[in-house]
Amino acid sequence: MKFSHAVTGAAILLALAGCQRTSYSNMNAANSALPPLQAQPVPSVQSGQLPPPGATDPNQFPAAPATNTAAAVGAAGAPATALDVTKESMVGNWRVQSAGSSCDMFLTLTNLGSGSRGGTRGCAGELTTMGSWEVAGGKQVVLKDRNGNTIGSLYKTADARFDGSTASGQPVSLSR
Numbered sequence: 293m294k295f296s297h298a299v300t301g302a303a304i305l306l307a308l309a310g311c312q313r314t315s316y317s318n319m320n321a322a323n324s325a326l327p328p329l330q331a332q333p334v335p336s337v338q339s340g341q342l343p344p345p346g347a348t349d350p351n352q353f354p355a356a357p358a359t360n361t362a363a364a365v366g367a368a369g370a371p372a373t374a375l376d377v378t379k380e381s382m383v384g385n386w387r388v389q390s391a392g393s394s395c396d397m398f399l400t401l402t403n404l405g406s407g408s409r410g411g412t413r414g415c416a417g418e419l420t421t422m423g424s425w426e427v428a429g430g431k432q433v434v435l436k437d438r439n440g441n442t443i444g445s446l447y448k449t450a451d452a453r454f455d456g457s458t459a460s461g462q463p464v465s466l467s468r
Contacts, residue, residue: 370431374447377454379408379427389465390458391417397466399425405440418443418458 379401386397395415402409407426412419423438428445433454435444444464446456454466 370429370447373449374431375449376430377427377433377448378430382425382427382433384468386454386466386468388412388415388419389467390415390419391462395419397422405436407434407436410435417462418460419464 382399383401384399386399388395388397393416396413397410397415397419398413399410400408404424407424410422410425412422415422418437419435421437421443422435424436424440426434426436428434431447433446433448433456434442435446435458437443442459444456444458446454446464446466449455452468455463456465457463
């Protein structure tokens with residue numbers, strides 16, 4: 293029993309000996325050598341009445357922004373044979389035929405600006421800049437670049453087929 297008391301006492305002494313040194317003298321010397329920060333002048337504060345935001349009458353709302361070009365085209369420019377389309381039916385992978393070559397297009401329901409996120413792989417021309425898409429007027433699928441500019445529009449022509457053109461007039465077809 294005395295041996296266990298001696299071992300316990302020695303362990304306590306070693307633990308307390310480790311607690312004696314709490315800082316390093318080299319680091320304290322380096323930190324104390326830094327000069328104090330100098331005070332900086334503060335500019336004077338001005339006050340005054342703000343003008344009304346953008347309107348002559350502060351009780352009126354500002355004018356609404358111009359309508360989205362994709363929504364404005366909507367079903368008005370749709371061919372008579374165009375079938376109805378929903379966003380949910382567009383989600384997934386599509387095979388794209390454009391300018392004599394083929395590539396892949398991926399459409400999601402993740403919001404991005406006024407549309408949904410989308411992208412292409414292996415495409416050429418305007419389709420390389422695709423960043424989003426949306427359904428306009430229930431008949432038209434509008435493809436947009438990363439800045440929200442329309443780069444193409446498509447109409448449903450068969451069960452799993454869409455035909456249309458890019459903004460420059462190049463024909464585009466989607467199929468599954």
